[in-house]
Amino acid sequence: MSGNPRNFALIGAAGYIAPRHMQAIRDTGHRLVAAYDPNDSVGVIDSYFPEADFFTEFERFDRHVDKRRRANHEKRVDFVSICSPNYLHDSHMRFALRSDADAICEKPLVLNPWNIDGLLEIERDTGRKVNTILQLRVHPAIIALRDKVRAGRPGRKHEVDLAYITSRGSWYLQSWKGDERKSGGIATNIGVHFFDMLHFIFGRLQENVVHLYEPTKAAGYLEYEHARVRWFLSVDVGDVPEPARASGQRTYRSITVDGDEIEFSGGFTDLHTRSYAEILAGRGFGLEENRVAIETVASIRGARPSPGGDRHPFLGD
Numbered sequence: 001m002s003g004n005p006r007n008f009a010l011i012g013a014a015g016y017i018a019p020r021h022m023q024a025i026r027d028t029g030h031r032l033v034a035a036y037d038p039n040d041s042v043g044v045i046d047s048y049f050p051e052a053d054f055f056t057e058f059e060r061f062d063r064h065v066d067k068r069r070r071a072n073h074e075k076r077v078d079f080v081s082i083c084s085p086n087y088l089h090d091s092h093m094r095f096a097l098r099s100d101a102d103a104i105c106e107k108p109l110v111l112n113p114w115n116i117d118g119l120l121e122i123e124r125d126t127g128r129k130v131n132t133i134l135q136l137r138v139h140p141a142i143i144a145l146r147d148k149v150r151a152g153r154p155g156r157k158h159e160v161d162l163a164y165i166t167s168r169g170s171w172y173l174q175s176w177k178g179d180e181r182k183s184g185g186i187a188t189n190i191g192v193h194f195f196d197m198l199h200f201i202f203g204r205l206q207e208n209v210v211h212l213y214e215p216t217k218a219a220g221y222l223e224y225e226h227a228r229v230r231w232f233l234s235v236d237v238g239d240v241p242e243p244a245r246a247s248g249q250r251t252y253r254s255i256t257v258d259g260d261e262i263e264f265s266g267g268f269t270d271l272h273t274r275s276y277a278e279i280l281a282g283r284g285f286g287l288e289e290n291r292v293a294i295e296t297v298a299s300i301r302g303a304r305p306s307p308g309g310d311r312h313p314f315l316g317d
Helices: 019-028 042-045 058-070 087-097 114-126 140-151 192-202 242-246 269-282 288-302
Strands: 007-011 031-036 053-055 077-082 103-107 130-132 157-165 205-213 217-224 228-233 253-259
Touching: 007 019, 007 058, 019 031, 019 042, 031 058, 031 288, 042 053, 053 058, 077 087, 087 103, 087 114, 087 130, 114 288, 140 192, 157 192, 192 217, 192 228, 192 288, 205 288
Parallel strands: 007 031, 007 077, 031 053, 077 103, 103 130, 157 228
Antiparallel strands: 157 253, 205 217, 217 228
């Protein structure tokens, strides 16, 4: 796609989401020149960039990137893609900016809103930019829904129910994802891009009430300028509706607006590539675009669950 390939480094090459970043780099016509992960189960790199240098020690990776930067080497890094555990995102974005590279960071951008302020300062100091993967903002069905809401009657509040269940085995709570200090908890790790989507479609957040908050599931009520939202998130297969579970389905996703199901499951496969294309064209989503979603999940994490209010149907009576 590009006549002038850019050089990428990747942090977190052994993670679940890393192959989508490798594919996006390749499909937009660019190249991965260096990758880092303390885990060496990274054979997937051979499917995309077998010539990329790989490191299992961050210090050696840092030295490699810095050496090429100072030498103005043909493979000096232009972008650092960050797929590391959530609690390390802040540090790794700082590394990217101080390495005279732009950052492309997976969700959640950071765990707390004040981390955004610190990163804004480093952007100003370095002249480099943080870009984020807010993939639902580039989904055609989500963009169409946003346009429909904006064209509707001013002041109208839509009734929205959101349920997302993505089953995980017992490993989940034993990994860093089960440690709230590292993942931010279920609402942050599983739900942050949905909360960003709701803000993107329905406008300013006005109210945030938590009804349930546990290690494997959470639920609550959010009110936006143009919507009242009941939400439910879970990694427990027992929460998948019985008919779907009986057929072997372990994931369930449903978003209804005024009783109508919004179908957007078919466009998920290339959203990272679309996101990269927008970033490389100078239209990426930056730090401030993340603020409302990060404030939302930080508030959920710190809230005391309330028994009353407008509860999601999956909570029962």
